[in-house]
Amino acid sequence: MDLHTLVLDLRSRSARVTAADAQGVVTVDLDAAACERVAQAAQPLFDWAHGRVPASSRTPRDATLVAFEVDALNRTLRLGYIAERSPISGAPLPSSGSPQTSPGTAMAQSQSGRPSQPGEPTALTWTEGDYGTLQVLLREAARTALREVRPRKSEPAELSYDARWEYLYQHGGDGWELARTPPPLARYLSTQLALSRGQHVLVVGAGRGHEALLLARQAQAVGAHVVAIDIAPTAVKTVQEAATQERLAETLHVVESDLFLRPETGPLAAASYDLIVEHCCFCAIEPSRRDEYVAQIARLLRPGGRFIGLFYCHSYPGGPPFGASIDEIKGRLGKDFVIDYEEVPADSVLSRVAQEWLIDAHCR
Ligand SMILES: C[S@@+](CC[C@H](N)C(=O)[O-])C[C@H]1O[C@@H](n2cnc3c(N)ncnc32)[C@H](O)[C@@H]1O
Known part of the structure; x- marks a missing residue:
């Protein structure tokens, strides 16, 4: 919220x-x-x-x-x-x-x-x-x-990983939902990004698609393409409906998939993207898979491809969202990425002030 x-x-x-x-x-x-x-x-x-x-x-x-x-x-x-x-x-x-x-x-x-x-x-x-x-x-x-x-509800323990995300969407467990692109990312993507014709952009863990839609509006104007991936069918359906309503369906391709898959073809094929954007995806996945996540982002990008992320860096127990420090994320990114710009935004939503880290990086 x-x-x-x-x-x-x-x-x-x-x-x-x-x-x-x-x-x-x-x-x-x-x-x-x-x-x-x-x-x-x-x-x-x-x-x-x-x-x-x-x-x-x-x-x-x-x-x-x-x-x-x-x-x-x-x-x-x-x-x-x-x-x-x-x-x-x-x-x-x-x-x-x-x-x-x-x-x-x-x-x-x-x-x-x-x-x-x-x-x-x-x-x-x-x-x-x-x-x-x-x-x-x-x-x-x-x-x-x-x-x-909106008190946090507990969910059934027996749910599989993907079923759990869908359960959260269906039972009001989506406490992360801001109903808009977070202000730092909206500001950065609107002022520091100039997509060009033919470029391919991926939004991982896209949720209800606020960032994907923002990017698709920009992409449509120049002839670029956006893919939004999420594991939860409800999230995917929401983005698809919004894309259709905004007449962005030809620019924004919405995919229901586990982002960790490594197929040889399709939206998760290696070296498919010029830019990947993430918001609250790193903090959503199991901490034990963080290096795998970074490696997958690097795999999906073309050499020199850009990675823009707004990370939620809190220290509360439990999760998701799982806590992480800026230093930890920086360390994990270091092998595959060079950080060209970073900030702790001053315009975060009030409940995340001084707990967000915005980066603009490129793949080594
Ligand atoms: C905390 S939510 C953030 C959603 C959105 N980025 C936002 O900020 O509103 C994390 C999202 O990642 C999705 N997700 C979690 N694990 C995933 C995976 N392995 N593959 C694809 N999507 C995943 C969840 O379904 C959920 O929509």
Whole structure:
């Protein structure tokens, strides 16, 4: 899921989450317990606001941060604080009556200027937060909020590898779905890629095809060709339907296959592509197959072929998505690829801030 907005208010123990997935955009009001979990995950922001983390603060020194509104799509953040530091400062959640009895209450004025009435939430003063600087402090809150909206379900243990991916698609286990191309990849592919006539592009683990469709629009304009491969029939069908709807079916060829196969002919034949694009495919496959994955990407590319990837480099336990460090991926790529450009994007979706690695490499 892609978090669009998160509004948290400790005074009322309320949190509202708006997020998107393949089904569309949903807005959910979390219950008090879920709100508390999100507030705990947002503790780095509260620590920063209350001066426990050395960084310049736009929250006045004697104020207590009790609310925030983050709009991750528009990259804005508003901080709501009560005007005087109260005993609740730093606590993830005040008990429901505490803001009214805190020293902050005596000072608080509602927006109309009158003092807050008993039982009425303490009035807030709002200030703009610097989204670019503070986004990393909100990552875990965003991730927690998404998990509250769409809890991760366990899947049957007896499923085969490919059946498992299809099961995830069919039973709402596709928590990775952003319903769009991730911003760093959309930016990079739109500004740093100029396909030319006759070129062949492959998108591996294409999922619902956001990157494949973006590339196919560009390819169609110049006479290039795109192949999207995925092991899950539901994903393949979704991309095929989207390609047909956008009149891209002649440019975008969608293949249901295990990308590890090594046939002599067809879409997985050696040296078939000028460019391969990946997003969240490396992190999806079994870690024990990572070298095999890199070797297969190198095999599928023509000599000197280009590999553009946005890797999800997290350190959470379990998976998929399985964690990996930039150093690990770099080490595995080193034998077959030269990295021409790399960045830790500043425009990742909020729940993956500082955990993505964008590369543009070529095959040795
Ligand atoms: C985490 S999802 C990412 C999907 C898409 N790239 C995106 O970012 O939305 C991983 C995708 O890889 C596919 N996949 C996993 N193992 C595969 C394999 N061996 N061959 C082909 N596709 C595979 C899954 O079905 C799934 O669609």
